[in-house]
Amino acid sequence: MCNEAVQAVLELEHMGLPLTAPEGRISQRQFGGHTNNVTGKPVRRACHAADRTGPHDFADALPAMFEDKVNFYDEYQVLDLLIVDGKAAGAVAVELATGELHTSTPNRHHGNGCYGRIWEITYQRLRLHWRRGRRLPWRNGIPLEDVEFFQIHPTGIYKLGILITEGVRGEGGILINGKGERFMEKNAPHVQDLASRDCGQPRHCARNPCGNGN
DSSP states (O other), rough: OOTHHHHHHHHHHHHOOOBOEEEEEBBBBTTTTTTTTTOOOOOEEOOOOOOHHHHHHHHHHHHHHHHHTTTOOOOHHHHHHHTTEEEEEEEEEEEEETTTTOOOOSSOOOOOOOOGGSSSSSOOTTSSSSHTHHHHHHHOOOOOTTTOOOOOOOBTTTOOOOBOOOOOOOBBEEEEEOOOOOOOHHSSSTGGGGGGGGGOOOHHHSOOOOOOOO
16 A cells, blocks of 8 residues: 555545646645654645545546446444355345335445444534444344454544644644643654544553654
């Protein structure tokens, strides 16, 4: 993926994704975990189309999906998986507009969003909670793996959860403790609030939180 990233970004730009900055170059910005391998300091690596990269990307992909006759089931909620002889044989979903139940054909991929609503304060939508995606395979005997590796976006408005882009040197939001003090300057002096959200030691953090931004 890394070896093909540059060509993929150029291909998306040629397809119409507005990644180009005013000076004619691909627009890039700092993001969490993006650092120089030698200096350890943050670098501008994330290619973006203002703050609308996702919607732009999806809009560019839609024509190709229509051409390939991809079926869309908007506003359907999956209720359960169909298991036959210990193997997934499809799913049951309800059409929210009518209440009608539908069954899908056998599928091999179960993709769903995050479950940030397990926290009281979050910017994620109300329906993103544990029982939607993770519980479906789990209650049907399909084991879950690495559920402790949960990536969060830590910079948001307290109580409201409205997202603020994290950043350093005055760009974006900063992390503060209960005393109103910045603490990432000490824990990650090079990248500060752009430190990686995964220190690679989840068991250690569960026992003794280290304050490295996780």
